[in-house]
Structures are given as C-alpha cells and as structure tokens.
Amino acid sequence: MAADGPFxxxxxxxxxxxxxxxxxxxxxxxxxGGDSGRLKASDVRSCxxxxxxxxRQQLAAGDRRVLDCSTLLVGVGPAACGFLTACVLGDDAEIxxxxxxxxxxxxxxxxxxQTALGDFGCFLYRLKCNxxxxxxxxxxxxPPADCHEFVELLLSVLDVESLDLAVLGTQPLTSFQSAExxxxxxxxxxxxxxxxxxxxxxxxxxxAVQQLEPPxxxxxxxxxxxxxxxxxxxxxAAFVAFVAEADCDGEPHRLLPPDPAAMAAFRPALACQPLRxxxxxxxxxxxxxxxxxxxQPGANGSSAYLYT
Amino acid sequence: ISQKYIMSRYxxxxxxxSPDGHLFQVEYAxxxxxxxxxxxxxxxxxxxxxxxxxxxxxxxxxxxxxxKMALLDNHxxxxxxxxxxxxxxxxxxxxxxCKSHRLTVEDPVTLEYIARFVAGIKQKYTQSTGRRPFGLSTLLVGFNVDGTPHLYCTDPSGAYNEWLANAVGKNDKTVREFLEKMYTPxxxxxxxxxxxxxxxxxxxxxxxxxxxVDLGVMRCRDGxxxxxxxxxxxxxxxxxxxxxxxxxxxEKKRARKE
Numbered sequence: 001m002a003a004d005g006p007f008x009x010x011x012x013x014x015x016x017x018x019x020x021x022x023x024x025x026x027x028x029x030x031x032x033g034g035d036s037g038r039l040k041a042s043d044v045r046s047c048x049x050x051x052x053x054x055x056r057q058q059l060a061a062g063d064r065r066v067l068d069c070s071t072l073l074v075g076v077g078p079a080a081c082g083f084l085t086a087c088v089l090g091d092d093a094e095i096x097x098x099x100x101x102x103x104x105x106x107x108x109x110x111x112x113x114q115t116a117l118g119d120f121g122c123f124l125y126r127l128k129c130n131x132x133x134x135x136x137x138x139x140x141x142x143p144p145a146d147c148h149e150f151v152e153l154l155l156s157v158l159d160v161e162s163l164d165l166a167v168l169g170t171q172p173l174t175s176f177q178s179a180e181x182x183x184x185x186x187x188x189x190x191x192x193x194x195x196x197x198x199x200x201x202x203x204x205x206x207x208a209v210q211q212l213e214p215p216x217x218x219x220x221x222x223x224x225x226x227x228x229x230x231x232x233x234x235x236x237a238a239f240v241a242f243v244a245e246a247d248c249d250g251e252p253h254r255l256l257p258p259d260p261a262a263m264a265a266f267r268p269a270l271a272c273q274p275l276r277x278x279x280x281x282x283x284x285x286x287x288x289x290x291x292x293x294x295x296q297p298g299a300n301g302s303s304a305y306l307y308t
Numbered sequence: 309i310s311q312k313y314i315m316s317r318y319x320x321x322x323x324x325x326s327p328d329g330h331l332f333q334v335e336y337a338x339x340x341x342x343x344x345x346x347x348x349x350x351x352x353x354x355x356x357x358x359x360x361x362x363x364x365x366x367x368x369x370x371x372x373x374x375x376k377m378a379l380l381d382n383h384x385x386x387x388x389x390x391x392x393x394x395x396x397x398x399x400x401x402x403x404x405x406c407k408s409h410r411l412t413v414e415d416p417v418t419l420e421y422i423a424r425f426v427a428g429i430k431q432k433y434t435q436s437t438g439r440r441p442f443g444l445s446t447l448l449v450g451f452n453v454d455g456t457p458h459l460y461c462t463d464p465s466g467a468y469n470e471w472l473a474n475a476v477g478k479n480d481k482t483v484r485e486f487l488e489k490m491y492t493p494x495x496x497x498x499x500x501x502x503x504x505x506x507x508x509x510x511x512x513x514x515x516x517x518x519x520x521v522d523l524g525v526m527r528c529r530d531g532x533x534x535x536x537x538x539x540x541x542x543x544x545x546x547x548x549x550x551x552x553x554x555x556x557x558x559e560k561k562r563a564r565k566e
Contacts, residue, residue, distance in 0.1 A: 174481060244342075244478060307343040308363065308376050308392040 047149045051097040051157070059157065066159040067096065070132040071274045073166050074154075076221045079243060079262035080168035081139040086263065087270060088278055089135055093125040096134065099153055101146040122150070133278045134158075138221055147224035155228065164198075164274035165229055165236040168266055169222040176242040177216050188243040188265035193218055193226060198235035198273070208268045209239060237272065241265035333441055334434050337390075337464035340443035344389030346477040347376060348509045349447035351459040352502030353493070355527040356449035358387040359506040361477070361514045362522045377524050381406035383416055383450045383533035385526055389477030390444025390464075398442060402426055418452045423460035423468045431466025441465070445476040449526050451533045457526065473505070479513035486512045499527060503538075508550055516551070518543040 051059070059065050073088060075081040098121040122140055127133040142150050176189060191212040212218065218226060222238045229236035243262040269275055325331060345361035358377055365371035377387045378399045384406065388395045405425050409417045417425075426446060434441045441464045448460040461476065462468040473491045475483035486509050496502040503525060514520050518540040525536050538546075 305392060307340070307390060308345065308374070308388070308395065 047099060047101045047146055047153050049097060049099045049153050049157075052095060054094070055096040055157075064159060065157075067134065067157050068131060069134045069158050070162055071164045071166075071278060072134050072136065072154075072158060073275065073278070074136045074138060074168070074221075074225060076138045076167060076169035077141075078139050079170050079241065079259065080266065081137040083168065083263040083266045084135055084137065087266075088133075088275070089125055089127065092128045093135065094128060095123055096126050097124040097157075098122065099124070099136075099150060101140075101142050101150060124154075127278065130278060142221045144220065147221050148228075150221065151224050151228050155232075160232050160234050163234055165225065165234055166269070166272075166274050167222045167225045167236070167238045168241070168269065169218075169220065169238070170241045170243050170262065170265075171219065173242045173244055175216075178213065188241045188262060190239060190241050190265050190268055191216070192269075192272070193238045193240070195226060195230045195234060195236040197229070197233045198237055208271050212240065235274070237274070239266060239269040239272075331434065331465075334465050337441040337443045338445075341390040341445045341464065341476060342478055342480070344391075344444065344477040345376070346475060346479050346483060346510060346513050347387040347389050347447055348473070348475045348483055348487075348506050349387065349449055349459045349461070349471065350473045350487075350491075350496055350502045350506045350509075351449070351457050351471070352499060353497040354457065355499045355502055355525055356385075356451070356457040356459055357502045357506040357523065357525050358385060358447060358449055359510040359521060359523045360387050361510060362520055364519075375522075377522060377537070379535055380422065380448075381410075381416060381450075382535070383526070384419065384422055384448060385450060385524055385535050386446050386448050387476075387524075388444045388446045389480075391442070394442045394444050395446075398426060398429065398444070398446070401429060416453060419448060419450050419458035419460055420470070422450075423448050423462060423470075427462045427466045427468035429466075430462060430464060434464075434466055447474060447476060451526060451528045455528055455531065457528075473509075475509065482513055483509050499525065504546065504550060507543075507546055511547070511550065516547055518547065521547075 055067060058067055062068075073084055075084040100121050122136060122138040122142070125135045125137070127135065136154060138150075173188065190209055192209040193212045217223070218238055218240060222240060226236055226238045228234075241262065243265060244259075345363055347358065347360040350357045350359075360376040362376070363374060365374050376389075377385060378395075379385050380399065380402045386399065386402070388398075402422060402425065406417050406422060409415070409421070426448070430442045433439050443464060445461065445463045448462070449458070451457055459471050459474065460468055461471050461474045463476075473487040473496075475487065487505075490505060490508065494501075496505055503523065506523060507521070510521055521543060523538045523543060525538065527534050527536070
C-alpha cells in the first residue's frame with residue numbers, strides 16, 4: 001500500500017469491533033451471511049486488479065508493459081456506467097480486466113465473469129470497433145480511502161503520456177450550490193471540470209457543457225482521477241451530473257437500475273472531448289441516444305409498476 | 309477493514325447488524341421508498357389532506373386500478389411511496405385490523421393505534437429470517453372519535469411518528485424543506501388553506517396540471533368523517549388560483565426591489 005509521489009502512505013484500517021480470537025465459535029451459516037471465516041489482518045488488501053489472458057499477453061509483449069490506449073473513459077456510479085454502456089460500449093466490447101476494492105486478491109478468482117449488479121468488481125472494457133478506447137465501469141462504490149490506490153492501479157497499466165481521460169459521475173442535486181433557491185433547481189444538471197492540460201491543448205474549445213461553478217466541489221473517485229491527471233499533466237475532463245439523490249452512486253443505490261433521466265443527463269458530454277471521437281459516426285443523434293438508454297435493464301418500465 | 313468488505317458480510321441477511329450498527333436491508337428498503345413518487349400529508353385545523361403525484365397510466369391500463377391513496381376505514385386514509393405490491397398487502401391487513409377493532413371493541417381505531425399496528429408489522433419483518441422489510445413509507449390521516457385530525461408517518465424500519473406536515477417518496481427532502489418554511493397553524497386553520505398548502509408543496513416537485521396530482525381530504529361533518537378525492541376540475545381551478553397568487557407575490561417582490 002505504499003504510495004509513490006506526493007500522496008502520504010495510507011495506513012491499514014482494522015476494526016476493533018471484530019475480534020480475531022473468536023473464530024472457533026462462528027458457524028458461518030447461511031443466516032450469518034455465508035462466509036466461512038474471517039480474514040487475517042495480513043490478508044486484507046485495499047484494491048486488486050485482475051487482467052484477462054489477452055490483456056496480460058499485451059502487457060508482456062510491449063516494451064513499456066502498458067495496454068494500447070489513447071482514450072480512457074471512466075464511469076462512476078450506476079447512471080454514468082449505464083450511459084457509457086448504452087452510448088459507447090453497446091454490444092461491441094471485450095472485458096480486459098477487473099479492479100476490486102476491499103477484497104484480497106484470492107477473492108478475485110473467476111471474477112471476470114461475475115458482472116451482476118450485486119458483485120463488487122469495477123470492470124475494464126475495450127471497444128472492439130476502436131481498440132484505442134478503454135472504458136472502466138466503477139459501478140460499485142470505491143471507498144474514499146481506496147480512491148488513490150484505485151487510480152494508481154488503473155493508470156499503472158496505461159501510457160499516461162499519450163492518454164486522454166474522461167470521467168463521468170453523479171452527485172446529489174441537493175448538494176448543488178447556486179444563487180437560486182434549492183427548490184427552483186430543476187435537475188439533472190451537467191457540469192464539467194477540466195485539467196489544465198486539456199484546456200491548454202485547446203481541446204475544450206466550443207464544448208457545450210458548462211464549467212462547474214464555485215463553491216461547488218467535485219468529490220470521490222472523479223475528484224481523485226482529475227487530481228492525479230492534473231499532477232501528471234494528462235488531458236482530462238470530469239463530467240458531473242447533479243441528479244436526484246436516489247440516482248446517485250454509492251451503496252445502496254447501485255443495486256437499483258439507473259433512471260433513464262439520470263443517464264440522459266450526460267448526453268451533452270457526447271459532443272465534448274474526449275468522448276467525441278470514440279466511435280465511428282459519432283455522436284449519435286438525440287433520439288437514438290434516448291432509444292439506447294431506454295433499452296438499459298430496468299429503464300424501460302419493468303420498474304414502472306414496481307414502485308408507486 | 310474496508311466499508312465494502314463490511315457490507316458484503318452484513319448486507320445480505322436481515323437479522324445481522326454490521327459492526328458499525330447498520331441494518332443494511334432496512335436501509336436499502338428506505339432507498340426503495342425513494343423510488344416511489346411523492347406523497348404529501350398536511351394536518352389542518354379541521355381536516356387532513358393527502359396529495360400525491362399521479363403516475364401516468366399506460367395506454368391500455370385502467371387507471372382506476374392505479375392508486376396511491378387508499379381508505380382503510382371510513383375515518384382513516386393512507387398514502388404511500390415505495391413498492392406497490394407491499395402497499396397492497398399492508399393496506400389489506402390494516403383494513404382487516406380496522407374492521408376487527410370495530411367489531412371487538414365497538415369503537416373505531418384511533419390514528420395512533422392503526423399507525424402503531426402498521427409500524428408493528430413492518431418492524432416484525434425487519435427481525436425475521438427468510439423475509440425482507442416492507443419497501444414503503446406511509447402517511448396515515450384521519451379523525452379520532454374526539455373529532456381531532458391527525459397525521460402519522462411510518463417507514464420501513466417500523467418507526468412511526470405524528471407530524472403536522474410531511475412528505476415521503478422521491479424529492480421528499482425538497483418538499484419537507486418547503487413545508488418547514490411555509491407551514492403555520494394559521495395557514496392551515498381552514499380546509500381551503502390546508503388544501504392549498506398541500507398543492508403548493510407537491511407542485512414544488514411535480515409538473516403543474518390536474519392530470520399529475522391526486523388530492524384527498526378527510527373532513528368531519530357533524531361528527532361523521534367524510535373522505536373526498538377532489539375532482540380534476542376543482543384541482544385545476546385551485547392550481548390556477550395558486551399560480552395567480554405566486555405571480556402576485558413575485559410582482560410585489562419586484563415592486564419592493566424597485
């Protein structure tokens with residue numbers, strides 16, 4: 001868990017509420033959650049990455065041991081991931097790897113196939129029609145203490161010198177601060193923060209998404225990603241959608257299907273760098289985007305009668 | 309131990325506390341409530357009002373079967389937000405309890421009694437293996453035998469409290485903040501004031517239009533409780549009045565600034 005660079009080393013966390021000496025009394029039955037035993041403190045890791053055989057081959061083949069990638073798109077939370085799945089990935093992606101937080105590496109066995117909502121992996125995909133584009137789905141929430149390690153792990157397999165990065169995330173509308181009263185705010189709102197490298201290269205010229213106004217702050221994994229990109233001079237843009245609280249990322253929201261309105265909030269980002277040129281004949285028109293979003297699981301009304 | 313790891317061990321079984329005191333299934337149920345559309349309850353001086361966001365029915369669906377408010381007894385009505393099927397079960401059980409109480413005790417239930425009954429069922433489901441909590445919050449309005457109106461709110465954990473005004477469902481925070489600003493006993497002293505406040509509150513988060521809102525009033529005439537769901541024409545007229553009042557207030561503010 002040692003960190004290179006300016007960020008201080010993070011100390012491991014242990015709960016004094018969990019007493020390792022009581023292992024023998026615990027039956028580990030189904031009613032107790034189904035686990036067969038506690039981990040030792042030495043087994044506890046923060047983040048671990050598992051790559052597919054194809055990705056490992058590519059890493060071994062290159063001189064610099066990095067994956068081929070010029071554009072990295074990161075979705076944080078179910079709405080952002082749903083949007084990227086609908087509008088960027090489609091059916092045209094292969095799984096390159098998985099990053100998991102809070103489990104030891106042994107827990108990642110056979111995890112590349114476990115893509116259900118309830119599982120904890122953050123998957124890394126490659127677009128087949130444009131292999132230079134990688135998409136990372138951080139649908140499972142990354143604890144704040146693990147954000148730095150997550151980012152370091154993700155960027156360790158990429159060539160940051162030739163990388164453009166976009167991160168999409170959500171924050172509650174109620175946290176948006178503006179001169180207007182909160183009750184008059186109509187969500188969702190989309191705002192953007194860019195690294196100076198992106199601004200300096202003129203890549204943000206003419207972009208349709210408004211800058212995030214002070215005193216609003218970017219938080220969580222998007223903030224960590226943008227900070228690291230700022231330090232390493234990587235052109236990066238963070239698109240944050242302020243949506244109803246129920247559609248934000250984080251437990252337990254991730255286990256409910258994302259709302260199409262929350263996903264649709266990211267539409268203007270399709271016309272901005274670096275999403276603009278991710279796929280041929282891009283960006284799609286508005287109608288097509290909405291059709292794609294409505295096809296997402298749970299978005300088309302299977303929950304329409306579930307909740308009243 | 310990271311939060312993620314803690315939750316993976318403690319969020320699957322309802323009967324297990326996490327080391328930091330969470331019952332994750334109950335918290336998840338509270339999130340399911342936020343998936344439901346907004347419901348507002350107001351306790352007036354001489355009435356109790358429920359206003360709910362009306363969901364658009366599908367083209368081929370009979371919209372009489374899509375209801376967010378239900379009468380439990382002729383003096384108790386309930387609005388809810390959350391899982392539709394769970395609401396149906398709770399409503400049926402509450403109705404049976406109301407009738408059973410009348411037959412056994414020869415008195416109608418008090419609002420506190422029926423709120424405690426509904427909350428008690430919900431709490432039982434948070435402490436049983438093989439079950440899950442009810443994913444809904446309810447607003448119960450009505451009159452006690454002594455002629456006083458009451459409003460109670462229950463949530464998936466089985467907690468219940470009496471309120472002067474409250475909201476459940478999506479955007480409940482926004483509506484509650486509005487009510488905290490605008491509610492005064494004088495403004496809801498009469499029926500029209502209470503109805504208008506409920507409408508104003510729900511229109512904070514719902515598009516204006518009688519097709520988007522249902523409003524019910526529980527009143528007591530000569531000691532006999534009466535439940536009325538306002539017809540669409542009356543709702544439209546009230547919404548037009550509210551819009552006119554808003555414009556007049558905005559005009560006054562502009563004039564004061566100048």
